[in-house]
Amino acid sequence: MKYSEITIRFCGIAGDGIVASGKILAGACANIGLHVMVNNIYSAEIRGLGKSSATIRFSTEKLYSMGDGLDLLVGMMSKESIIDLRDVKVGGNVIYDTSTIGDVAEEDSLASHITPEIQGHGLPIKKLANEATGTNQGKNLVAIGAICYFYSLPPEMFIDQIRSVFAHKEEHIIDINIKAFNLGYEYFRENYPLNNQFEIDKRSEPRALTSGNDAIAKGAIDCGLKFFAGYPITPATKIMEIAAKELPKLGGWTLQMEDEIAAIGAVLGAWFAGKRAMTATSGPGLSLMSEMINMSVMAEIPTIIVNVQRGGPSTGLPTKVEQGDLNIALYGGAGDSPRVVMAPTNSEECYSGIQLAFDIAEKYQTPVIFLSDLFLGQRTETVTIKENIDRNRCTRKKPTPEQLENFQRYQITDDGVSPLIVPGEPGAVYSTTGLEHSVTGNPNYEEDVHSMMTAKRFRKFESMVEDLPEADILGEETADIGIAGWGSTIGSILEGMEIAKKQGVKTKLIKSIMIHPQHEDSFRKFFASCKKIIVPEMNYQGQYAALLKSRYGIKPIEIHIPSVNPVSPLKIAQKIMETSSELSQ
Amino acid sequence: MSFLSKQTVLDEFKKAKESKTKEWRDNLPTWCPGCGHFTGLHGLYEAAERLNIPPKDFVVVSGIGCSGRFPFFIKGFGLHGLHGRAIPIATGIKVASPDLTVVVVGGDGDGVGIGGGHFPHAARSNFNLTYILLDNSIYGLTKGQISPTSPMGMKSGTSPYGNIARPLNPTTLALAYGATFVARTFSRERDMVSELITKAIQHKGFSFIHDLSPCVVFNKVVTYDSVNDASAMLPEGHDILDRSKAMTLAESTEPIYQGLFFREEVPSFDDHAKQVRDGLKD
Amino acid sequence: MKHVIIGAGVAGITAARTIKEQDREAEVVVIGDELFLPYKRYLLSEFLSNSIKRDELLFFSIGMLKELGIKLRKGEHVKTIEPLKKLIKLHHNEVMHYDKLLIATGGSPSLGLVLRPYKKHISFYSSLYDTLVLKEKLPEIRKCIVFGNGVSCLDLICMLRNLGKQVTYITKEEQATFALNEYDFEGELHTFLEEKGIEIITEDQIVLIEESDNGYKVETIQQKMLTTDIVFAWDYYKPNIACIEDSAIEKKTGILVNVRLETSEKDIYAAGDCVEIYHPCLKNYWINFGLPNALEQGKIAGKNMLGQNEEYKIQEAIVFNLMGKSLKARWWK
Numbered sequence A: 001m002k003y004s005e006i007t008i009r010f011c012g013i014a015g016d017g018i019v020a021s022g023k024i025l026a027g028a029c030a031n032i033g034l035h036v037m038v039n040n041i042y043s044a045e046i047r048g049l050g051k052s053s054a055t056i057r058f059s060t061e062k063l064y065s066m067g068d069g070l071d072l073l074v075g076m077m078s079k080e081s082i083i084d085l086r087d088v089k090v091g092g093n094v095i096y097d098t099s100t101i102g103d104v105a106e107e108d109s110l111a112s113h114i115t116p117e118i119q120g121h122g123l124p125i126k127k128l129a130n131e132a133t134g135t136n137q138g139k140n141l142v143a144i145g146a147i148c149y150f151y152s153l154p155p156e157m158f159i160d161q162i163r164s165v166f167a168h169k170e171e172h173i174i175d176i177n178i179k180a181f182n183l184g185y186e187y188f189r190e191n192y193p194l195n196n197q198f199e200i201d202k203r204s205e206p207r208a209l210t211s212g213n214d215a216i217a218k219g220a221i222d223c224g225l226k227f228f229a230g231y232p233i234t235p236a237t238k239i240m241e242i243a244a245k246e247l248p249k250l251g252g253w254t255l256q257m258e259d260e261i262a263a264i265g266a267v268l269g270a271w272f273a274g275k276r277a278m279t280a281t282s283g284p285g286l287s288l289m290s291e292m293i294n295m296s297v298m299a300e301i302p303t304i305i306v307n308v309q310r311g312g313p314s315t316g317l318p319t320k321v322e323q324g325d326l327n328i329a330l331y332g333g334a335g336d337s338p339r340v341v342m343a344p345t346n347s348e349e350c351y352s353g354i355q356l357a358f359d360i361a362e363k364y365q366t367p368v369i370f371l372s373d374l375f376l377g378q379r380t381e382t383v384t385i386k387e388n389i390d391r392n393r394c395t396r397k398k399p400t401p402e403q404l405e406n407f408q409r410y411q412i413t414d415d416g417v418s419p420l421i422v423p424g425e426p427g428a429v430y431s432t433t434g435l436e437h438s439v440t441g442n443p444n445y446e447e448d449v450h451s452m453m454t455a456k457r458f459r460k461f462e463s464m465v466e467d468l469p470e471a472d473i474l475g476e477e478t479a480d481i482g483i484a485g486w487g488s489t490i491g492s493i494l495e496g497m498e499i500a501k502k503q504g505v506k507t508k509l510i511k512s513i514m515i516h517p518q519h520e521d522s523f524r525k526f527f528a529s530c531k532k533i534i535v536p537e538m539n540y541q542g543q544y545a546a547l548l549k550s551r552y553g554i555k556p557i558e559i560h561i562p563s564v565n566p567v568s569p570l571k572i573a574q575k576i577m578e579t580s581s582e583l584s585q
Numbered sequence B: 001m002s003f004l005s006k007q008t009v010l011d012e013f014k015k016a017k018e019s020k021t022k023e024w025r026d027n028l029p030t031w032c033p034g035c036g037h038f039t040g041l042h043g044l045y046e047a048a049e050r051l052n053i054p055p056k057d058f059v060v061v062s063g064i065g066c067s068g069r070f071p072f073f074i075k076g077f078g079l080h081g082l083h084g085r086a087i088p089i090a091t092g093i094k095v096a097s098p099d100l101t102v103v104v105v106g107g108d109g110d111g112v113g114i115g116g117g118h119f120p121h122a123a124r125s126n127f128n129l130t131y132i133l134l135d136n137s138i139y140g141l142t143k144g145q146i147s148p149t150s151p152m153g154m155k156s157g158t159s160p161y162g163n164i165a166r167p168l169n170p171t172t173l174a175l176a177y178g179a180t181f182v183a184r185t186f187s188r189e190r191d192m193v194s195e196l197i198t199k200a201i202q203h204k205g206f207s208f209i210h211d212l213s214p215c216v217v218f219n220k221v222v223t224y225d226s227v228n229d230a231s232a233m234l235p236e237g238h239d240i241l242d243r244s245k246a247m248t249l250a251e252s253t254e255p256i257y258q259g260l261f262f263r264e265e266v267p268s269f270d271d272h273a274k275q276v277r278d279g280l281k282d
Numbered sequence C: 001m002k003h004v005i006i007g008a009g010v011a012g013i014t015a016a017r018t019i020k021e022q023d024r025e026a027e028v029v030v031i032g033d034e035l036f037l038p039y040k041r042y043l044l045s046e047f048l049s050n051s052i053k054r055d056e057l058l059f060f061s062i063g064m065l066k067e068l069g070i071k072l073r074k075g076e077h078v079k080t081i082e083p084l085k086k087l088i089k090l091h092h093n094e095v096m097h098y099d100k101l102l103i104a105t106g107g108s109p110s111l112g113l114v115l116r117p118y119k120k121h122i123s124f125y126s127s128l129y130d131t132l133v134l135k136e137k138l139p140e141i142r143k144c145i146v147f148g149n150g151v152s153c154l155d156l157i158c159m160l161r162n163l164g165k166q167v168t169y170i171t172k173e174e175q176a177t178f179a180l181n182e183y184d185f186e187g188e189l190h191t192f193l194e195e196k197g198i199e200i201i202t203e204d205q206i207v208l209i210e211e212s213d214n215g216y217k218v219e220t221i222q223q224k225m226l227t228t229d230i231v232f233a234w235d236y237y238k239p240n241i242a243c244i245e246d247s248a249i250e251k252k253t254g255i256l257v258n259v260r261l262e263t264s265e266k267d268i269y270a271a272g273d274c275v276e277i278y279h280p281c282l283k284n285y286w287i288n289f290g291l292p293n294a295l296e297q298g299k300i301a302g303k304n305m306l307g308q309n310e311e312y313k314i315q316e317a318i319v320f321n322l323m324g325k326s327l328k329a330r331w332w333k
């Protein structure tokens, strides 16, 4: 077989080195210039017993999603991997351990569940690992060695990668791991000499690997993040960890607070003091933050909340992906409480988008909720991020000398944005409040003051549109079928469109990192040019579809996938094909 | 020891527009005449004046409650935050801009009720903040419901048959949480309040003032008189470095001791953070 | 009733099919250690020389397997059998229970003491896997050396020659007979092959194989030094019975069975190239190699596993197509 694209999953439990497997394989592939996407899944939060898996997709072409199905499943643990068999493609392969100690019951045996359309390959993983390292460590490398042979990938790339992943370890550790790799490689060469070819003739420059969470943290730091406060929560913690490591080096700081209310409170405080600050959380945390988001709206204190969505509601599915937090992001909170909602669709947008979020938040004195999701946040992929580093960036509207004279913190202006000074700056002082207030910031509950102030707060959302990027329209301009999507689902949509295109069905897509506000004209024009509109998303309600329906009066075909896994491109392609045949009837 | 009638305080505030603390005076307080919170505010004016804190570098953060109105009455930067959330907001301000003088003010409901989860962490982190808790053992702003510091048996709209739970003692909490400056004051003792607030602001680290600040409208059990009758100054020669002795004295309800219970000079959060940053430079 | 069949070759798969066709309810699991769907071994040469496509090798499709309700576990090897507990153990320590067991593990070429050290340099030709490996190498191969015996050896030589390769056949015998009954060929096989351009070295055998620049150096007992691109060699064709080694199942070279294809252990049957059965004319046990036998035995074993009582009758001759010439062959020594 000759492949130009392969998807491999390692499946096992803690101690099997699942995540490291993904790293090594992905690293080696990225180094030879392949496009790579890695998705790690932890089925339980508890490390000791939980199963985890790492799925690695690599290709000679750019990847937008995890695709559909596995070419190879590596079951480091027999029983735990059985359920993953259903993801293996027809004609796909499985590697299972033939050296487990003790008897395995038929129903617990991975091999016994392999159907004839899939090919199993026994590999004495544990035995070879012990031979190399004297312990069970190195199991993952035995498997990687076998894979390297199986797809005739260049072994030297892997050995380099092992060296770099274990760089902080002693030389002896590196050696035994390389030995484990070699044993796996040799075992397959001897027992399954007939291997597959992977088209690596299209070698190119090494590519950098990053995750959405990494990109958000880096983007924020590069545009002047000075303060981060957070409370650990899967799958957002990584952002906090990066901030904790990097900010002190740049004179900033990261605080782990006692809860998410405290975290967003501290972030508001830091912005009040004039510093770029943010927090990152997931559903349960975002729920706790809603009162503080209201405060940010009312007091017009900028704030940035990265919400890496996981399955909900409540504690929900901490390690699974869903796009279920759009409604709380858009509407969660009391009163008329407008906020900016952004949703990056890939890692590049995580980087550039978070920088835009800071500029908007600071300039328009508003909360920005940046909706990533577990899949986008945790997956690693090869990307080309255009760095934009300016750690002193500031978009705050400062008062003119005249405005300072008789300072009105909530001065009524055309664009709704009032001048803002921060503690420590001379010229004026003010107090702010979450109570309705007059132009000076003093509490005031009069009817006309409230309506004037509410209008002012909403006016900012009209004036900010000019600073926002236009929506992207992709695909075939003349297509009758239009798709509107958001967030990480876009990747699967793009691949779904590609599948449909190969079947001769043309489509086009409108996407924007801006969920609210949007460049509404481009959406209106786009929708007007479609005979059918499809809106796929990873939630039960169709939260984005609901927004589009009420905003643009469209009647889309909705695909609701309350998802625990990234959306399958095939599923989207199927809907496109169905829609197309309806249209032609 | 100055002894003030209910009305005099408000009158004095009206007249004080020309006093030496005028630079820090803003809107006239809106509290009921005789409210204990006047004394705390007065103490803060005095401290600002004594320490000559430039208003541009002075930030007062409050929660919600009658006590929460402080920021509007003080010239300086003010943030009238959310109920129970003054401490984390102040933390963000202070950590982001360590050169500012940041004072947190709130009520008993605010500080050990709804916001009770923040207090321990600010104390143990030794953030360089001053926290003044104005304790009237009642929810004043919402018109008189029991609070976490209300005595057992106290009746209110939401405890018509009497309060069943035992009260919290904010002074002992602060000591237990590891605050590095812990004092209790009584709003009838204006000089003591001003004196200790000044010291608290000077303290490097987390300083806590538990100000017994009666609500003259809604609390018929904990009153100026009831507190006054039980009041006593801390014994002469109390060792302010002895946390456990301070704890024992703070627990006493007969008498209710006032004064500086505890103070220790240890590196504050700012000192630690600076050390980490300096370490990263080379 | 759980029928477990070891070996997904002709005999095993025929038995599975027979069982399922007669009893839809029966549970049938076939365990075969080859990676592929059951295929027709005797057509491998046709496949190798591109006269048929890979699909045409198959006994049946996945769809058919599903339709029949046979559970096929391919690429899996049975390590041991415990007749008393009615258990078998697979290579990865999986333990499986059976009610009726059929051993249909076939046979394979094996190396003797002299050749075993050179295993790395020797190519085999008895499975689809071997064939696929060979198919990849084939374009680069010009010269071949074949050492071995049996009809599959003859098959290999003819196929290589048909593909235009230069073939040297080494045999221990005085003549190239491939253990076929001479009567049927009247000694003309040797000459026939030589006429077709195959070099035959008789009364000799390989003693050393070494890798050389782009091939192998082969030394024989007669101190012939040969060079070649590929070496095929085996000393004998042996029933695959390692899995019964530790059990009480009676055996000689193969598994001993009676005419109902029952082994010495209860509920265990055997069929195909792995069995030795009593030959009334020879008055001895013999191994009845070959496809027709495997087919027939598979069918009978399947029926008997379902509780019927059918007897196997010795079949002797098969028709064999040799380079366009139809031959009648007997498959025994």
Ligand SMILES: Cc1cc2nc3c(=O)[nH]c(=O)nc-3n(C[C@H](O)[C@H](O)[C@H](O)COP(=O)(O)OP(=O)(O)OC[C@H]3O[C@@H](n4cnc5c(N)ncnc54)[C@H](O)[C@@H]3O)c2cc1C
Residues within 6 Å of the ligand: C006, C007, C008, C009, C010, C011, C012, C031, C032, C033, C034, C041, C042, C043, C044, C045, C076, C077, C078, C079, C104, C105, C106, C107, C125, C126, C127, C152, C155, C240, C243, C271, C272, C273, C274, C289, C290, C291, C292, C294, C318
């Ligand atoms: C190249 C070649 C050409 C041939 N051409 C002809 C011909 O033209 N005419 C003819 O009549 N015969 C021919 N034969 C012989 C014929 O193919 C065999 O006699 C026949 O396949 C025997 O069938 P079987 O089911 O007994 O064994 P096999 O078909 O060999 O099947 C046995 C299977 O069991 C598997 N197995 C063994 N041990 C285990 C274990 N422990 N666990 C799991 N699986 C196991 C083996 O891998 C094998 O797949 C040829 C043989 C070869 C190699």
Ligand SMILES: Cc1ncc(C[n+]2csc(CCOP(=O)(O)OP(=O)(O)O)c2C)c(N)n1
Residues within 6 Å of the ligand: B064, B065, B066, B067, B068, B083, B106, B107, B108, B109, B110, B111, B134, B136, B138, B139, B140, B141, B142, B147
């Ligand atoms: C989340 C939330 N819940 C309830 C309230 C209503 N509320 C305002 S002040 C207050 C109690 C104030 O009591 P305390 O903190 O003791 O201050 P005091 O008024 O006594 O000074 C309450 C319950 C609120 N503002 N926010």
Ligand code: SF4
Residues within 6 Å of the ligand: B030, B031, B032, B034, B035, B036, B037, B066, B067, B136, B140, B141, B214, B215, B216, B217, B218
């Ligand atoms: S209600 Fe009580 S606490 Fe509030 S202002 Fe009046 S006296 Fe003070």
Ligand SMILES: [Mg+2]
Residues within 6 Å of the ligand: B065, B107, B108, B109, B134, B135, B136, B137, B138, B139, B140, B147
């Ligand atoms: Mg109170």
